[in-house]
Amino acid sequence: MVTVKDYQSPVTPTWCPGCGNFGIHQAVKTALAGLGLQPHEVMLVSGIGQSSKLPDYTHANGYMTLHGRAIPSATGIKLVRPDLKVIVHSGDGDGYGEGLTHMVHAARRNIGIVHIAHNNQIYGLTKGQYSPTSEMGTRSKTSPEGAIDRPLNPLLVALAAGATFVARGFSKNGKELSELIMAAVQHRGYALIDVLQPCVTFNRVNTYEWYAERVYSVADEPGYAPTDLNWALREAQNWGARIPTGILYQVENVPSYEEQVPALKAGPVGLRPVAPLPPDKVKALKAAYL
Amino acid sequence: MLAEREQGMKTDFTLVLGGEAGQGVESTGAGFALSLARAGLHVFAVADYRSRIRGGHNFFQIRAKASEFFCHNEEVHLALALSREAADFHARQLVPGGAIVYDTAMNVDKTAWPDGVQDFSMPLTEIVQKAGGNKLMLNTAAVGAASGIAGLDLRFVEGVIEDNFGGKKGDQVAELNLAVARAAHDYARDHFAHRFSFKIRAADAQQRLLISGNPAMSLGAVAGGCQFMAGYPMTPGSPILEMVTGLAAEYGIVTKHAEDEIAAICMAIGAGRAGTRAATATSGGGFSLMVEALGLAGMTEVPVVIFEVQRPGPSTGLPTRTEQSDLMFALHASQGEFPRIVLAPGTIEEAFRDGWRAFNLAEKYQCPVIVLSDHFLATSLQTVPPEDLDFDRVVIERGDMLTPEQLDAMEGDYKRFLFTDSGISPWAPPGHPKGVYRSCSDEHDEYGSIEEDAENRNRMMEKRMRKLEAARADMIPPEVYGPAKADITFVAWGSSYYPVREAMALLDEKGVSANFLHITDVWPFPADAVTKLLKKAKRIVSVENNYTGQMGGLIRRETGIHIDEQILKYDGRPISPEFILRGLKGV
Numbered sequence: 001m002v003t004v005k006d007y008q009s010p011v012t013p014t015w016c017p018g019c020g021n022f023g024i025h026q027a028v029k030t031a032l033a034g035l036g037l038q039p040h041e042v043m044l045v046s047g048i049g050q051s052s053k054l055p056d057y058t059h060a061n062g063y064m065t066l067h068g069r070a071i072p073s074a075t076g077i078k079l080v081r082p083d084l085k086v087i088v089h090s091g092d093g094d095g096y097g098e099g100l101t102h103m104v105h106a107a108r109r110n111i112g113i114v115h116i117a118h119n120n121q122i123y124g125l126t127k128g129q130y131s132p133t134s135e136m137g138t139r140s141k142t143s144p145e146g147a148i149d150r151p152l153n154p155l156l157v158a159l160a161a162g163a164t165f166v167a168r169g170f171s172k173n174g175k176e177l178s179e180l181i182m183a184a185v186q187h188r189g190y191a192l193i194d195v196l197q198p199c200v201t202f203n204r205v206n207t208y209e210w211y212a213e214r215v216y217s218v219a220d221e222p223g224y225a226p227t228d229l230n231w232a233l234r235e236a237q238n239w240g241a242r243i244p245t246g247i248l249y250q251v252e253n254v255p256s257y258e259e260q261v262p263a264l265k266a267g268p269v270g271l272r273p274v275a276p277l278p279p280d281k282v283k284a285l286k287a288a289y290l
Numbered sequence: 291m292l293a294e295r296e297q298g299m300k301t302d303f304t305l306v307l308g309g310e311a312g313q314g315v316e317s318t319g320a321g322f323a324l325s326l327a328r329a330g331l332h333v334f335a336v337a338d339y340r341s342r343i344r345g346g347h348n349f350f351q352i353r354a355k356a357s358e359f360f361c362h363n364e365e366v367h368l369a370l371a372l373s374r375e376a377a378d379f380h381a382r383q384l385v386p387g388g389a390i391v392y393d394t395a396m397n398v399d400k401t402a403w404p405d406g407v408q409d410f411s412m413p414l415t416e417i418v419q420k421a422g423g424n425k426l427m428l429n430t431a432a433v434g435a436a437s438g439i440a441g442l443d444l445r446f447v448e449g450v451i452e453d454n455f456g457g458k459k460g461d462q463v464a465e466l467n468l469a470v471a472r473a474a475h476d477y478a479r480d481h482f483a484h485r486f487s488f489k490i491r492a493a494d495a496q497q498r499l500l501i502s503g504n505p506a507m508s509l510g511a512v513a514g515g516c517q518f519m520a521g522y523p524m525t526p527g528s529p530i531l532e533m534v535t536g537l538a539a540e541y542g543i544v545t546k547h548a549e550d551e552i553a554a555i556c557m558a559i560g561a562g563r564a565g566t567r568a569a570t571a572t573s574g575g576g577f578s579l580m581v582e583a584l585g586l587a588g589m590t591e592v593p594v595v596i597f598e599v600q601r602p603g604p605s606t607g608l609p610t611r612t613e614q615s616d617l618m619f620a621l622h623a624s625q626g627e628f629p630r631i632v633l634a635p636g637t638i639e640e641a642f643r644d645g646w647r648a649f650n651l652a653e654k655y656q657c658p659v660i661v662l663s664d665h666f667l668a669t670s671l672q673t674v675p676p677e678d679l680d681f682d683r684v685v686i687e688r689g690d691m692l693t694p695e696q697l698d699a700m701e702g703d704y705k706r707f708l709f710t711d712s713g714i715s716p717w718a719p720p721g722h723p724k725g726v727y728r729s730c731s732d733e734h735d736e737y738g739s740i741e742e743d744a745e746n747r748n749r750m751m752e753k754r755m756r757k758l759e760a761a762r763a764d765m766i767p768p769e770v771y772g773p774a775k776a777d778i779t780f781v782a783w784g785s786s787y788y789p790v791r792e793a794m795a796l797l798d799e800k801g802v803s804a805n806f807l808h809i810t811d812v813w814p815f816p817a818d819a820v821t822k823l824l825k826k827a828k829r830i831v832s833v834e835n836n837y838t839g840q841m842g843g844l845i846r847r848e849t850g851i852h853i854d855e856q857i858l859k860y861d862g863r864p865i866s867p868e869f870i871l872r873g874l875k876g877v
Contacts, residue, residue: 009728009739011739011740038723039723039726040720040721040722040723040725040726041721043564043720044728045560048731053740055728055730056728056730056739056740058728059726060726060728061720061726061727061728062727062728062729062730062738063560063563063590063728063729063730064728064729064730064731064732064740065556065559065560065586065590065731066556066582066583066586066731069552069553069556069583069586071553072548072552072553072554072556072557072560073556073557073559073560073563074560075546075553075556075557075560076518076520076546076556076557076558076559076560076561076562076563076564076568077560077561077563077564077720078560079518079544079546079557079560079561080517080518080544080561080564080565080566080568081564081565081566081720081721083721084564084720084721101549101550101553102549102553105548105549105553261544262538262539263538263539263541263542263543263544263545264544266542269517269518269542269543269544269566270517270561270564270565270566270719271721272517272542274515274517274567274686274688275515275686276513276515276681276684276685276686277512277513277541277681277684281541282513282681285509285512285537285679286499286676286679289499289500289501289505290328290497290499290500290676
């Protein structure tokens with residue numbers, strides 16, 4: 001029996017007291033333990049940012065890579081070890097700014113990684129600059145007159161790119177979030193969970209209260225149709241007065257990338273021994289140049 | 291038979307096939323090179339093409355010789371021109387008595403032709419049509435004509451056509467090409483052979499492979515157990531990913547054409563982090579994008595191999611041409627200081643060797659290994675003995691990789707970045723309960739957790755850098771060619787090997803003795819060996835395909851030896867042996 005304690009790392013988080021990352025961290029551990037997964041069966045991959053420190057605070061295989069580059073690093077891991085559950089943690093700057101290209105391509109490939117985006121609409125680690133998801137008018141050190149960029153809607157981007165699992169959670173709603181993570185880990189292919197995460201230090205607008213007043217669970221909506229792309233595209237546009245959470249879209253009829261790779265038909269390449277080639281193969285390879 | 295063989299010994303023949311992009315210059319040229327190789331000759335062929343799909347002027351130059359030699363030269367005996375521009379360009383390269391073949395229907399201006407050039411214009415289009423072929427087969431007609439003129443038995447050309455077009459009896463494309471080749475051969479033989487004194491004679495010889503650096507390096511990688519390769523197309527590095535992908539299903543390799551080079555190297559590093567032999571292949575521009583991730587591999591001690599096939603920069607530069615100008619870049623790419631290994635194979639044999647060796651070095655020293663090739667080595671087709679692709683020498687060394695049994699027996703928590711005397715920490719592939727660890731691009735402690743403590747920083751930096759000292763034991767020292775004492779000592783690295791070796795042969799004919807220090811393992815730099823060898827030299831001349839003499843600068847930095855005489859070329863074209871001779875003062 002796997003418990004949350006099995007994922008306990010000796011490292012104490014350095015997040016600010018009250019940080020939304022704590023809720024996400026707890027939900028991840030709860031979900032993994034709930035699925036009966038052992039720490040060695042899981043690989044947590046992150047970029048750089050406050051969110052990306054999560055693997056350091058978790059006892060599991062972890063790789064904290066470069067700003068924006070968690071997804072391609074995770075893709076490489078998944079492609080040689082599809083037996084591992086690979087979970088990416090990115091922030092909104094890291095995942096939706098620096099690394100947005102990779103998200104689009106991961107979605108269209110349907111590579112089997114879970115992408116948990118800690119979206120606090122601000123840069124935390126670099127101390128308070130506006131991010132790709134900051135509202136227009138957000139005043140920050142790099143937008144002192146108020147941001148004039150329009151914010152990115154990550155759910156629409158993911159849906160447009162062909163993602164087969166698109167969800168949103170709220171770091172304070174731990175039960176819902178851990179259920180979303182469990183569903184994402186079990187999903188066939190790429191799964192995005194955009195997580196609303198208050199930043200108690202640098203974002204004084206999008207607070208716990210601000211989100212709590214606005215979030216609603218899509219599953220409770222009349223006409224909930226998470227296999228209908230058009231429904232999901234409409235619902236994903238809601239922002240402002242009402243912010244949808246839950247699974248907005250999920251289809252299981254698209255094969256994951258890794259299940260279609262020829263070399264993986266015989267199992268994970270990373271579990272096969274490496275040995276010199278046998279003489280018949282050598283002969284065949286040379287024959288092409290005679 | 292004896293007379294035939296004696297004459298065969300004398301064969302030293304250069305043919306050039308020129309035309310527009312889309313006329314099959316390179317594929318037909320490569321086919322003819324294979325015919326010559328199968329005729330028992332030594333072959334060296336260089337392609338010269340522009341960065342475009344149609345039009346322009348491309349050519350393929352093949353030198354074939356009965357005895358061993360090292361590279362192309364500037365003497366052309368027979369030119370096959372498929373376009374007017376090709377005729378204008380190649381007529382000027384011909385030696386006296388040399389000849390140019392082109393379609394009679396082509397309007398060629400002969401006023402600028404050198405004396406002694408023979409005009410072998412022939413009705414190529416008509417011959418193709420009469421044989422039932424179409425205008426795409428003009429190239430086949432041209433090589434058929436070449437065999438008729440130079441006296442090469444047509445069966446060598448026919449054999450390659452059969453292999454290239456499926457080899458099935460009755461295959462229409464193959465049959466038509468064969469008919470075209472025969473008709474052109476017969477016409478050329480009947481009209482021109484008696485007037486042409488440069489002949490190609492088949493030789494009795496062991497079968498040699500006809501191969502270029504890219505496939506040799508790719509085969510090396512496959513032989514070395516490469517399990518993952520990602521890349522993004524960029525000339526001239528793309529063929530490595532293409533070739534490994536072609537073998538992927540059969541050899542159990544996962545390959546990925548990524549969305550960009552940053553993704554490509556990050557995927558390879560991810561695969562390395564997951565305990566597999568992983569690589570990426572690119573050229574300088576792609577490597578520029580990979581630079582930040584190179585440091586990630588250095589910091590997190592992940593083995594990864596980067597095949598960097600150089601082309602002339604800066605920026606887009608000359609996309610389809612050659613240069614050796616990324617040496618300093620490879621040595622210093624990425625912020626901060628971390629151990630890396632840089633190899634620069636110069637020959638087919640070395641390209642294959644470093645293709646597999648790079649994975650051993652990467653895993654033993656848990657660091658990035660950059661293999662620097664260049665367009666000249668990557669694309670020049672040449673004959674080599676089959677044993678140059680020395681599969682028998684391939685060994686797989688995975689370094690201090692922990693086995694499941696070792697992990698089972700391990701007491702206490704696993705320290706992935708354990709401080710050790712060698713700097714090498716035992717590493718565990720993921721999947722074992724006791725081998726769980728995290729690693730990060732931040733400075734970290736022995737467990738892999740973020741740690742900014744000054745003493746830890748010092749110890750961790752020193753641990754990582756010690757690996758570079760340990761790696762010296764595995765570095766192959768520079769090879770010395772030629773006599774121990776010589777009038778001139780050449781110094782070169784990578785593919786400049788070829789023209790230097792050929793220049794040495796030319797100097798020998800002039801009675802000038804030369805030897806040659808060829809540096810292949812570039813970093814960690816073999817300072818002691820280079821110092822020892824150069825201290826004895828009378829006159830040192832460095833030869834490099836770049837503007838700033840990068841290896842010369844590195845030698846000065848690492849040994850204090852200043853090389854005054856540098857022969858440098860940066861026009862994007864490979865160095866020829868004649869270019870080296872022209873650069874030598876007083877010879």
